[in-house]
Amino acid sequence: MTTRPVIGITTHLTEAIWDSWDRQRAVLLSARYPAMVQTSGGVAFLLPPDSPQRAPEALTRLDALVVSGGPDLHPAYYDARPHPRTRAVAPERDAWELALLHAALAARLPLLGICRGMQLLNVARGGTLIQHLDHVEEHLGTSQGYGRHAVRPVPGTLLAGLLPESTVSVPTYHHQAVDRLGAGLTVSAYAEDGTVEAVEGGGFTLGVQWHPEQGEDLRVLQALVGAAVVARARRRSGELVPLAE
Template sequence: MDRRPYIGVSTYLVDASWSSWRNRRVALVPERYTAYVQDSGGVAVLLPPDAPERAPEVLARLDALVIAGGPDLDPAYYGEPAHPLAEIDSPERDRWEVALLRAALAAGMPLLGICRGMQVLNVVCGGTLVQHLPDVLDVDVHNGSPGRYGTHAVRPVPGTLLGGLLPESELEVPTYHHQAVDRLGEGLRVSAHAPDGTVEAIEGPGFTLGVQWHPEQGDDLRVMRALVRAATAAVLEAVPLG
């Protein structure tokens, strides 16, 4: 393969101000996501919300997919009313990322869900979420502080895809989330826990992986490098011989 694989990264729409411009609608994602892809050998391609029916067409031009972190998924997608502390303000992003994940799963495309992205993956596969972890945990170490990531330990499950990528019995990771997997989606398995039992990673067939923490906020590139390798391998398999 004579090119780096193209890794799509979902973005979201917000009102932002810069220079002499005020309250302009922009599509953005934190720069650490694109650097995470680039430092791991991929080309980052930003995917602003689009019409859901266009997801298969968009993914046909890419080699792998990353669903980034962000506000909470509307719990209507898993048949529940919203918790009073749910942060639901991105309906166009919800529709777009659900469509992207459905199309990627149908195509067998390598994909990685990060934080919210893992949660959307679980819901797309028929699972549900704990909408506010402090309701079910005695001590919450997952949510950091406003504008600042926290850290806590995760324990990869041996014999899983993630356990092969991160063979340590326990490692510290950057974290910022108040929701988590509740009922596991169909075809998925848990591949990491926090010491308090919170599900910290899930995976499915091929390279289908979700991590609840924020690897892009640290220096450990192993998960993203594995996604890039999987994307490269998929492209090579699709190239006709001769």
């Protein structure tokens, strides 16, 4: 029997109240993320913030990595001062997710960065971010939920192979974006206003600025799960460099 690939998803560490419990620290993630992985054929494995030194060890249990959306990355990671609209409130998560990304890139583990996750991927490769978009209304949803806008996949890219349409309508909620592109990355989609909406690197290394977990189009996730199956088989046959001893 073929076992489903294990897909790790990063999570929030925040204050929460549930059932009869008073406010306390909790690990949280929208249920749409694991549901998206499960529907696409994978097993969802949640990754709460941990010591960055443990990132390579954590990845030995995984066949692919999803870095989820969330608050702004602290601009110190790309040598910038905070913009008045920057909301960097997750220092443990910043350090943990960047360590996971560095380890995943070194190991050639299939990975997908979603919104914040795409921005972290760019910074992990030495890029920088626009801390607040001039035309943010197109990209930022309302208090009632996510917005939608069109993105244009770049022909010849991995993303265009997954989304071959000239334009795709996507769920969106962000106010920051890629500025200087990180080393080894290629832009693979733009918004109509020129904002970078997807980046990719070698193998299955993909970041999307939108939120596929909020929609019904699972092609990006299905492709990640497929890449995870192939990567696991290659690693077991010795073709891939081990993640850790």
